[in-house]
Amino acid sequence: MPEEARRKIISVNTKSAPADKNSKIASQWLANNKQIIGILVVLVVLSLFFSVFSDSFATTGNMLNMLQQLAANLIVCVFMTLVITTSGIDLSVGSILSLASALIAVLLKAGLGSFEAFLIVLVIGAIAGLINGVVISYLSIPPFIVTLASMIYIQGLALLVTGGYSIGIEGSAWLNAIGQGRIVNIPVSAIIAIIIVILGWSILTQTRFGTYVIGIGSNEESVRRSGVNIKKIKMLTYMFSGMAASFAGIVLATRLGSGSSNVGTGFEMEVIAAVVLGGTSLFGGIGTMLGSVFGVFLIGVIDNGLTLMNVSPYIIQIIQGSVLLLAVIVNTHVFSGKSLKRR
Amino acid sequence: MKISGGKMRAAIILMLGILLILGGCSSNKGGASGSDGNNKQLTIGFVTINQEAYFFTESIRGAEEQAKKMGVKLVVQNPDNDPVKQSNQIENLVNQKVDAIIVDSIDTKGVIPAMKEAANANIPVISIDAIVKSHAVSTQIGVDNAESSKKLGEYVNKYVKENMKEPAKLGAVGALNSFIQVMRQNAFLDTVKQTPDLKVVTIVDGKNVQQTAMTAAENLMTGHPEMNIAFASGEPALIGLASAVKSQHKEKQLSVFGWDLSKQAIQGIEEGWVKAVVQQHPEKFGSEGVSAAVKLAKKQKVAKTINAPVTIVTKDNVDQFKHLFK
Numbered sequence: 001m002p003e004e005a006r007r008k009i010i011s012v013n014t015k016s017a018p019a020d021k022n023s024k025i026a027s028q029w030l031a032n033n034k035q036i037i038g039i040l041v042v043l044v045v046l047s048l049f050f051s052v053f054s055d056s057f058a059t060t061g062n063m064l065n066m067l068q069q070l071a072a073n074l075i076v077c078v079f080m081t082l083v084i085t086t087s088g089i090d091l092s093v094g095s096i097l098s099l100a101s102a103l104i105a106v107l108l109k110a111g112l113g114s115f116e117a118f119l120i121v122l123v124i125g126a127i128a129g130l131i132n133g134v135v136i137s138y139l140s141i142p143p144f145i146v147t148l149a150s151m152i153y154i155q156g157l158a159l160l161v162t163g164g165y166s167i168g169i170e171g172s173a174w175l176n177a178i179g180q181g182r183i184v185n186i187p188v189s190a191i192i193a194i195i196i197v198i199l200g201w202s203i204l205t206q207t208r209f210g211t212y213v214i215g216i217g218s219n220e221e222s223v224r225r226s227g228v229n230i231k232k233i234k235m236l237t238y239m240f241s242g243m244a245a246s247f248a249g250i251v252l253a254t255r256l257g258s259g260s261s262n263v264g265t266g267f268e269m270e271v272i273a274a275v276v277l278g279g280t281s282l283f284g285g286i287g288t289m290l291g292s293v294f295g296v297f298l299i300g301v302i303d304n305g306l307t308l309m310n311v312s313p314y315i316i317q318i319i320q321g322s323v324l325l326l327a328v329i330v331n332t333h334v335f336s337g338k339s340l341k342r343r
Numbered sequence: 344m345k346i347s348g349g350k351m352r353a354a355i356i357l358m359l360g361i362l363l364i365l366g367g368c369s370s371n372k373g374g375a376s377g378s379d380g381n382n383k384q385l386t387i388g389f390v391t392i393n394q395e396a397y398f399f400t401e402s403i404r405g406a407e408e409q410a411k412k413m414g415v416k417l418v419v420q421n422p423d424n425d426p427v428k429q430s431n432q433i434e435n436l437v438n439q440k441v442d443a444i445i446v447d448s449i450d451t452k453g454v455i456p457a458m459k460e461a462a463n464a465n466i467p468v469i470s471i472d473a474i475v476k477s478h479a480v481s482t483q484i485g486v487d488n489a490e491s492s493k494k495l496g497e498y499v500n501k502y503v504k505e506n507m508k509e510p511a512k513l514g515a516v517g518a519l520n521s522f523i524q525v526m527r528q529n530a531f532l533d534t535v536k537q538t539p540d541l542k543v544v545t546i547v548d549g550k551n552v553q554q555t556a557m558t559a560a561e562n563l564m565t566g567h568p569e570m571n572i573a574f575a576s577g578e579p580a581l582i583g584l585a586s587a588v589k590s591q592h593k594e595k596q597l598s599v600f601g602w603d604l605s606k607q608a609i610q611g612i613e614e615g616w617v618k619a620v621v622q623q624h625p626e627k628f629g630s631e632g633v634s635a636a637v638k639l640a641k642k643q644k645v646a647k648t649i650n651a652p653v654t655i656v657t658k659d660n661v662d663q664f665k666h667l668f669k
Contacts, residue, residue, distance in 0.1 A: 025475045055564065068590070069558045163395075163401035164580060165554070167607035168668070180590065187512055211607045252554050256586045262395040262579060307559060308566035313519055315547035 035279030035332075039294045042303065042327045047074030055310050064187060066176045068255075070191035072097070074293065076271045078200030079241040082293045084275055085204070086217020086234055087217045087284025088136065088143040093245040094267035095154035096128050098260070100249025105167035107310035114172040121246050128154055133235030143238075148157025151268070158261035166260035169253055179254030189251045196244070201289040213237065217284025226287045274299050277327060298327060385415040386446040386638045387396060388436035389629075390429055394421050394551050395576050398603060398625045402447065402471070405629030415442075424520075424551075426450040430457035437461045443636035448473045448536075450522060467639035471628040473523050479489045482635045484649045486623050487625045488523050489530040492602070494536025495621050498655060499572065499600055503538050510540040513572040514563045514578040518551035524576040527602055531574055537577060549580040556583025557590075562664055564591045568574070575601035581620070582607050588616060604656060606668040612661045622664060627651050 030037070051058035076093050082089045100121045107117035132150050135144045169176075181188040204210040212233045215223040224230045253259045276282055277298060278291025302323050306316050362625025389406050390572035391399045403419055410417035418441065426449040436444050437460050444461050448454040451473050458479035467481040474485045476577070481627045503511045513535060518524040528546070544567045556575070560583050564570065578600055581599075585607040588597055599617045601608070602611035611617030628651055635645045656664055 056565050056568065059565075065561055065565060065591075069561065159394055164395050164403075165397055166578070166605055189345070231563070255590070256553055256557060256582065257589070258552055258553070258582060259394065262552055263554055265550075270358075295565075304562050304565075307545075307547055309563035310545045310566065313517065313546050316548065 014324065016182040033279075033290075034287065036291045036294065037338050038330060039278055039291060039298060039327065042297050042330055043294055046298070046301055046305065046323075048183065050301065054305065054308040054316065057305055062186065062284075062304070062308070064190070065299075067193075068187035068306050069192035069304075070296055071187065071193040072251045073267075073271055073274065073296045073300070074193040074245050075196050075248045075251065076241070076267075077274050077292045078196055079237065079244040080271050080275050080287065081200065081208075081280050081287050081289055082204065082237045083143075083241050084280050084282060085217045085260065085284060085287030086215050086233065086237055087220075087282075088193055088237065089147060089282075090127065090129075090155055090190050090238060090241045091144070091268050091272075091274065092132060092150040092249075093241060093271060094247035094264035094269075095151045095158065096125050096242050096264075097249040097252065097267055098158040098264035099128070099154050099161070100125055100246035101253035101256075101261070101263045102167070102261050103252050103257040104164040104171075104250050106161050108169055109167060111314070114175040117171070118175060118250065120244055121250060124245020125249070126239050126243040128246070129239040130235065132242065133238030136238060137231035137235040147238075158264075159306075162259065166245070166258045166262070168258050171254065175250075176254050176257075179251050179256070191254070191313050192251070197289065197293055200249055204287055204289050209233065209236075214285060214287060217281075217287070219285075240267055270299060271296075273324065277324065287303045299324070352421075353603060362586075370553060371628065372444045385442045385637060385640050386439075387415055387633060387640070388418045388433075388439075388441040389419065389632070390420045390422060390432050390436070390444065390446045391425050392422065392447050392449050396603075398578060398623065399447065401625035402629040402632075405626030406445065406633045407629070408626075409630035409633040413633065415633070415637055417633065422449065424449060426453050430454060433457035437464050437466060440464075441466065441512055442640035443467045443469060444472055445469045446475075447471050447634040448475050451475045467636065469632050469635050469639070471632045472625075481639050482645050482647060482649065484628060484631050484635065484651055486651050486653050488526050491621050491623075492527040492530040493534045494653075495600060495602075495619060496531045496657065498619050499531075499535050499574075501540045502598065503541065503572070507571070508540065509571070511535075511538060512542050512544050512567065512570045513574060514544050514567055514570045515546045515574045516549045516556055516560050516563065516584045517546055518556075518580055519548045521551050521577065524551070524580070524602075526576075528576045533669045538600070549575075549578050549583050551577065553579045553582050553586075556580045558577070558583075560584045560587035561591060563587075564593055564597075567636050571596060571598065572595050573599050573601075577601075578603035578605055581605060585611050585617065604664055604668065608663060609661060609668055612656065612658055615658070618657065622654050624651060624653075638667045 021212055044140055056062055069148055104117055104121045107120060122213060130136050133143055135146045137234045177188050179189055212223060216230050216233060222228060274295035277293030278288060280287045280292060306319060360494055361371060374519060391403060400507055407417055420432040422432055433444060434457055446468060454475060455477045462470050463481035468479055469482045470480045471484045474483055490545050508665055515528060517528045547559035547563045549559050556579050564587060573584055575584040581601040581603060582605050587596060594616045597616060599611060600619050602621045604620050606620045608617055608620050638645050
């Protein structure tokens with residue numbers, strides 16, 4: 001426990017730390033980010049393993065494919081990291097993603113222009129997130145139950161707008177490019193995802209907003225007493241999360257060439273698992289954007305590598321789950337040096 | 344109790360609001376309330392599998408239209424792929440004393456106890472789509488999934504013999520959480536294995552979700568660049584597979600076969616890389632189900648099994664199906 005407390009204080013005060021000696025900063029960074037290093041090691045070891053056992057794993061084509069497959073997860077994980085760092089959770093992202101994918105198809109079919117449809121979907125995603133945020137912050141209801149409820153009704157909305165059908169998308173060239181396009185062979189969706197990740201990292205580590213997010217997670221009351229409007233900050237994190245999910249929905253829908261309410265099934269769990277795997281604490285106060293990104297890649301690499309190795313689909317999930325469990329154990333006990341005896 | 348007057352009032356209003364919402368819903372759905380002797384309107388329960396796949400949506404539409412035509416009331420229940428929920432919904436319909444129950448089973452064995460309850464309450468059970476082997480079922484309306492998949496397999500065998508010079512290497516995108524699709528997959532693979540030199544490279548699991556199937560199909564193509572035939576066992580799997588073919592630019596190299604049409608599948612057939620798709624006529628299940636249910640409820644005789652036809656859609660007859668996916 002003292003270890004954790006110390007890390008919380010350090011992460012809140014990162015900016016005020018004097019930059020006198022580089023080596024000191026480096027060693028402190030290592031101390032603060034043992035979990036990121038842990039997951040990176042697991043990721044590298046697994047990747048090496050798969051490159052040895054599958055000829056097609058370590059190819060440029062496969063890497064770019066994986067980036068494209070993971071773009072939606074990366075986009076959503078950025079804002080999920082912010083939400084979880086405030087000690088919240090957002091279970092509705094999968095449903096918002098389905099709604100967005102369904103809605104963009106329906107709007108385009110109704111004859112709306114690509115740009116209008118795109119904007120409307122983003123705004124609706126933001127509104128869905130805003131409703132979560134308002135209820136959580138201003139009515140003080142636990143985020144788990146609020147977003148669980150919205151997960152259900154938003155999924156219902158997606159079902160309602162599609163009527164259960166999968167609807168083909170005929171958008172303009174730029175809209176289709178979001179999901180399918182490539183610039184110098186790099187998927188457009190991956191480029192967008194990387195930009196959003198960098199943006200999210202800057203928000204968390206370089207802005208006052210980010211400092212408040214971490215502060216709210218570690219000690220909400222003291223942040224409130226220092227005059228910060230914590231309700232607004234919390235509400236905004238859910239709004240961003242909803243907007244990111246709807247954007248990810250557009251990415252997936254334009255990739256598949258169809259919108260359907262079946263698209264986001266299980267998506268929220270993949271993202272939450274990635275964020276927690278990366279070292280962000282479910283109890284709040286500790287958040288790492290880099291860790292979340294590695295978490296997304298870890299889950300993606302396991303899925304991709306096992307398929308390439310021809311593992312039977314009947315046992316693939318057993319291995320996936322076990323490897324994830326092992327990764328968390330390695331992460332928490334080996335790399336962050338928590339001794340088992342202390343508990 | 345330290346609840347202020349204002350809060351109390353707000354709470355009462357909220358509670359009333361909730362009751363109002365629930366009341367509004369129940370007036371649409373309702374149970375079987377018919378109390379007036381001979382002329383009572385028949386109520387038919389229909390427990391489907393989900394409302395997200397084209398197949399089920401269409402079967403519901405067919406049932407609703409038929410119900411309207413025959414002047415009976417149709418209560419549709421959606422168990423969302425959950426077999427336990429499905430059994431509960433059947434039991435609820437039994438308690439509501441509906442006149443007949445149409446079931447599209449998720450788990451063809453697990454659903455039997457609930458069906459027996461209905462049969463014991465003298466409520467006829469019509470099983471559509473998936474075949475349930477039980478005395479509780481009064482009428483089975485179904486596509487023989489294994490038999491139809493075998494036909495598709497035979498089509499593939501002929502295709503390979505006539506059109507392919509190099510040995511066939513086949514990859515499959517399945518949905519292992521769907522019993523029916525596993526049945527299709529196995530019947531298909533057993534049939535194509537009759538082709539000499541045909542090698543099944545691997546099977547991947549799309550879990551009946553489009554983007555999961557797409558990722559799995561892409562990884563399948565990456566892992567087996569030599570693959571030249573692909574099979575998908577259902578609608579989400581085939582949509583995922585088709586999107587993967589496009590993203591990996593495999594249109595020239597791959598011949599795709601599968602189940603259940605979609606816009607993407609039709610486009611593939613027109614472009615020539617999707618060779619054949621087994622298409623069922625789901626709206627028929629719904630309409631035939633309702634007419635059988637009404638007859639049974641009126642104690643008339645109905646055949647024990649009614650076979651619903653399937654069509655193998657290829658370039659030659661795809662035009663007939665285009666209007667379905669506008």
